Amino acid sequence: MIEIKGLTKRFGKKTVVDNVTAKIQPRTITSFIGPNGAGKSTLLSMVSRLLDADTGDVLLDQTSVKKWKSDRFAKRVSILKQSNYLNVRLTVRELVSFGRYPYSKGRLTDEDEKFVDQALEYMNLTDIQDQFLDELSGGQRQRAFIAMVIAQDTDYILLDEPLNNLDMKHSVQIMKILRKLVDELGKTVVIVLHDINFASVYSDRIVALKNGKLVKDGPTHEIINSKALREIYDMDIPIHEQNGCRICVYFNSHTHAN
Amino acid sequence: MLAGIVLSIISLFIGAIDIKPTDLLDWESDETQIFLISRVPRLMAIILAGAGMSIAGLIMQSLSRNKFVSPTTAGTLDAARLGILISMICFTNATFIQQVIFSFAFALLGTIIFMQILDRIKFKDAIFVPLIGIMYGNILSSITVFFGYEADLLQNISSWLMGSFTLVIAGRYELLYVAVPAILLAYLYANKFTVAGMGEDFAKNLGLSYRFVLNLGLTIVAVITTTVVLTVGVIPFLGLIVPNIVSLYMGDNLRKTIPHTMALGVVFLLICDIIGRVVVHPYEIPVNVTVAVIGSAIFLILLFRGRAYAK
Numbered sequence: 001m002i003e004i005k006g007l008t009k010r011f012g013k014k015t016v017v018d019n020v021t022a023k024i025q026p027r028t029i030t031s032f033i034g035p036n037g038a039g040k041s042t043l044l045s046m047v048s049r050l051l052d053a054d055t056g057d058v059l060l061d062q063t064s065v066k067k068w069k070s071d072r073f074a075k076r077v078s079i080l081k082q083s084n085y086l087n088v089r090l091t092v093r094e095l096v097s098f099g100r101y102p103y104s105k106g107r108l109t110d111e112d113e114k115f116v117d118q119a120l121e122y123m124n125l126t127d128i129q130d131q132f133l134d135e136l137s138g139g140q141r142q143r144a145f146i147a148m149v150i151a152q153d154t155d156y157i158l159l160d161e162p163l164n165n166l167d168m169k170h171s172v173q174i175m176k177i178l179r180k181l182v183d184e185l186g187k188t189v190v191i192v193l194h195d196i197n198f199a200s201v202y203s204d205r206i207v208a209l210k211n212g213k214l215v216k217d218g219p220t221h222e223i224i225n226s227k228a229l230r231e232i233y234d235m236d237i238p239i240h241e242q243n244g245c246r247i248c249v250y251f252n253s254h255t256h257a258n
Numbered sequence: 259m260l261a262g263i264v265l266s267i268i269s270l271f272i273g274a275i276d277i278k279p280t281d282l283l284d285w286e287s288d289e290t291q292i293f294l295i296s297r298v299p300r301l302m303a304i305i306l307a308g309a310g311m312s313i314a315g316l317i318m319q320s321l322s323r324n325k326f327v328s329p330t331t332a333g334t335l336d337a338a339r340l341g342i343l344i345s346m347i348c349f350t351n352a353t354f355i356q357q358v359i360f361s362f363a364f365a366l367l368g369t370i371i372f373m374q375i376l377d378r379i380k381f382k383d384a385i386f387v388p389l390i391g392i393m394y395g396n397i398l399s400s401i402t403v404f405f406g407y408e409a410d411l412l413q414n415i416s417s418w419l420m421g422s423f424t425l426v427i428a429g430r431y432e433l434l435y436v437a438v439p440a441i442l443l444a445y446l447y448a449n450k451f452t453v454a455g456m457g458e459d460f461a462k463n464l465g466l467s468y469r470f471v472l473n474l475g476l477t478i479v480a481v482i483t484t485t486v487v488l489t490v491g492v493i494p495f496l497g498l499i500v501p502n503i504v505s506l507y508m509g510d511n512l513r514k515t516i517p518h519t520m521a522l523g524v525v526f527l528l529i530c531d532i533i534g535r536v537v538v539h540p541y542e543i544p545v546n547v548t549v550a551v552i553g554s555a556i557f558l559i560l561l562f563r564g565r566a567y568a569k
């Protein structure tokens with residue numbers, strides 16, 4: 001279990017993440033939502049140790065993440081950041097293989113190869129596995145990064161806006177695969193999403209941030225309603241029920257000045 | 259690989275004095291002596307320097323995440339030379355070991371300082387960065403020349419300004435063998451360098467101790483550079499263009515590219531050396547001149563057609 005305890009981060013005078021406390025329930029998809037600049041990425045970076053918190057702590061299995069050895073931590077928690085700039089010429093398969101680095105340090109065993117094959121297949125990359133990353137489209141590259149994180153096979157998978165650059169088909173496909181990872185393999189996924197309909201349809205829980213503060217934290221059905229969404233986004237968003245899914249129709253909503 | 263072997267053999271039998279393979283059958287002949295004292299060490303020096311400088315460049319490019327950073331364009335070579343000069347000023351009769359230590363310390367420090375500068379600048383353009391490096395190297399170089407002039411040591415240091423295999427004979431080049439374990443280490447850690455080259459966040463996500471790998475890489479670079487500068491002098495551009503050419507057709511997975519980079523570095527240096535020896539036979543053009551001429555031309559080509567890819 002990951003517990004976020006009173007986490008605070010300041011950049012200069014600005015408090016970007018403000019005393020956030022939350023628990024990530026195991027075997028769920030938890031979506032982080034909130035407006036631009038709310039502090040979602042910063043929070044995720046602190047959970048995954050890429051960034052040090054000013055105060056507060058993050059516990060993984062009751063132990064502070066700072067106390068975990070880096071190679072053991074890399075087998076438990078993986079993160080894909082919002083923007084990934086790589087100027088390394090690797091093929092798709094080479095990149096995904098480096099997802100196995102925490103286990104094999106680069107000398108892949110047969111088992112590692114299986115994980116790599118599987119991840120490539122999940123992300124529809126098998127056909128282009130031998131192409132160089134810098135020769136791919138933005139969406140193909142994004143899928144390669146996701147495949148790498150999946151090959152890392154960690155209990156906790158943190159994804160910061162992974163649907164960036166992806167077409168509808170691949171977005172849906174990826175959400176379904178994340179669902180499968182959770183339901184069948186018992187993984188825990190934390191995902192930052194801007195399209196609240198993906199959050200509504202695919203996640204078990206939603207955590208909402210605004211101006212660095214945690215404003216909502218609960219099961220999806222408690223958050224996807226017009227009242228809660230108004231608090232988060234300052235928008236009046238009507239909600240339609242369709243085949244048991246709650247769809248937020250925000251395209252022409254009335255917005256409030258803040 | 260094959261080209262390397264053929265060129266090695268050619269290299270062994272080119273020089274001011276004609277030596278035929280048949281001469282070697284007579285163990286006592288002068289030709290055999292020259293062969294063993296001069297030609298073989300020369301070939302070994304070329305192989306070690308060629309492989310070493312290419313690997314040093316490859317590691318620097320990976321760690322700095324910039325295709326145009328190399329011992330030539332990051333002040334490493336200039337810092338190593340400054341170190342030699344300082345050792346000669348500090349100890350009137352600097353022993354070889356003192357020179358080695360000073361040169362190594364300065365090469366390491368000089369490179370670390372450059373990496374710090376790189377960390378701080380916001381504008382990380384693929385071409386802007388090596389320009390800063392060259393300026394930085396020139397500053398170090400002028401300090402060297404200034405103090406060398408003051409201390410009347412210009413004559414001495416000028417031999418390190420020039421890279422040349424002319425003076426390589428048995429007994430004067432063995433320091434280069436120190437580069438062998440450094441290159442081996444680079445190969446052993448190849449995967450770590452590749453991961454580090456993906457950037458600090460990727461490296462941390464994969465559980466790599468980024469700082470350690472960074473420091474190890476810079477140390478390897480400093481060791482190789484020092485041994486080369488102290489034995490054959492400055493060989494510019496090699497660490498810049500060889501890894502870039504290999505990267506173009508093979509990518510940047512170091513485990514895969516290190517053997518190719520070494521081989522191409524050796525072949526390139528052998529060709530330059532043979533050209534230098536043949537053009538004005540029986541005299542020689544120092545190898546740094548041939549390397550600089552051919553190397554800068556290739557560098558310009560890489561710059562122009564590679565701008566997109568180097569980003």
Ligand SMILES: Nc1ncnc2c1ncn2[C@@H]1O[C@H](COP(=O)(O)OP(=O)(O)OP(=O)(O)O)[C@@H](O)[C@H]1O
Pocket residue numbers: 011016034035036037038039040041042043082
């Ligand atoms: N390195 C930094 N230095 C200074 N300020 C920063 C830094 N990183 C983030 N910030 C600030 O922190 C705030 C939160 O940023 P963060 O990236 O966490 O937002 P976010 O919720 O992920 O937004 P988005 O939806 O746009 O990705 C922003 O106001 C941003 O300007």
Ligand SMILES: [Mg+2]
Pocket residue numbers: 040041042082160
């Ligand atoms: Mg963000």
